[in-house]
Amino acid sequence: MPSSNARALDKAKTLPCDALILDLEDAVAPDAKEAAREAACDAARSGEYGRRELTIRINGIGTPWHDEDLRAVAAAGPDAIVVPKVGSADEVRSLVGAMEAAGAPARTTLWAMVETPGAILRVEEIASASERLSVLVMGTNDLVKELYAEHVPGRQPLLAGLGLALLGARAAGKVILDGVYNDVKDTEGFLAECTQGRQLGFDGKTLVHPGQVAGANEAFAPSEQAVEEARGILQAWEDGKGSGVVTYNGKMIENLHVESARRVLTMHEAVTALEADAS
Known part of the structure; x- marks a missing residue:
């Protein structure tokens, strides 16, 4: 500006x-x-x-x-x-x-x-x-x-x-x-x-x-499907109680997938908060 x-x-x-x-x-x-x-x-x-x-x-x-x-x-x-x-x-x-x-x-x-x-x-x-x-x-x-x-x-x-x-x-x-x-x-x-x-x-x-x-927020915000999958990955990881490797929807989940899922949810929460503040 x-x-x-x-x-x-x-x-x-x-x-x-x-x-x-x-x-x-x-x-x-x-x-x-x-x-x-x-x-x-x-x-x-x-x-x-x-x-x-x-x-x-x-x-x-x-x-x-x-x-x-x-x-x-x-x-x-x-x-x-x-x-x-x-x-x-x-x-x-x-x-x-x-x-x-x-x-x-x-x-x-x-x-x-x-x-x-x-x-x-x-x-x-x-x-x-x-x-x-x-x-x-x-x-x-x-x-x-x-x-x-x-x-x-x-x-x-x-x-x-x-x-x-x-x-x-x-x-x-x-x-x-x-x-x-x-x-x-x-x-x-x-x-x-x-x-x-x-x-x-x-x-x-x-x-x-x-x-x-608005367009940038929409483009960089994770899709609903990505958010749902990230939540599922984190829940599966939590349910695995530190076993090191778990599966979610038939796919093997490791630490790297958990880190990516956490980033997706962080982005989702940040964009949601921005839009709530502006409304």
Whole structure:
């Protein structure tokens, strides 16, 4: 949400989403940067956004606004500071050091955007550089630009990069979010990309319009059949009383299936809670 838009900041309080990114970068004109920074920091201190994680995307390293953005936002103490175009483990460590020097509370984590070929090739190093880094965010628009690729249905030009990013995030044990879908009027294309992102293994999707929230929640929420099966697996496992291997609907169930079932139910409960809060 653009932090320069007061109506957008107010609308954000009602959205059934897990997290909000209040933007100081691309969505804010140069002459509005300072006012947007102040508005975003006020929002972070307000406590008016409920259970949603409130994050602020600052301007990138090397821009005229970066240093002051980081100092002000760290002091405001949002749930996370989102930094675009993070390209190396050294940059992560430098950002974390700057956050700490500016007095960021311990609960304020770092979200790093992965947007360049170099970052893709160093994802595991970036993700592992600090415990304070909690989330990777795919910057697919910039990645397409850097690759001289094209936006096409199915995202074939990006699949190698998306796969490498997922591997790096999972190796480091970090959350990773899929990139945005630009055409807010193309519902069919958006839902197809959400489904693809879920199938690839992304934990969620970043969005550019409130109208995309419901579709993303539906796409990433487990189906009723998946929820029923997960509950059955956990019940069979519990009934097995730690025997190590049980069966459910004729299939052998092991620890890995139990972990997957628990994740399905966690996702189901999270989406249900989001929708209940917004209703």
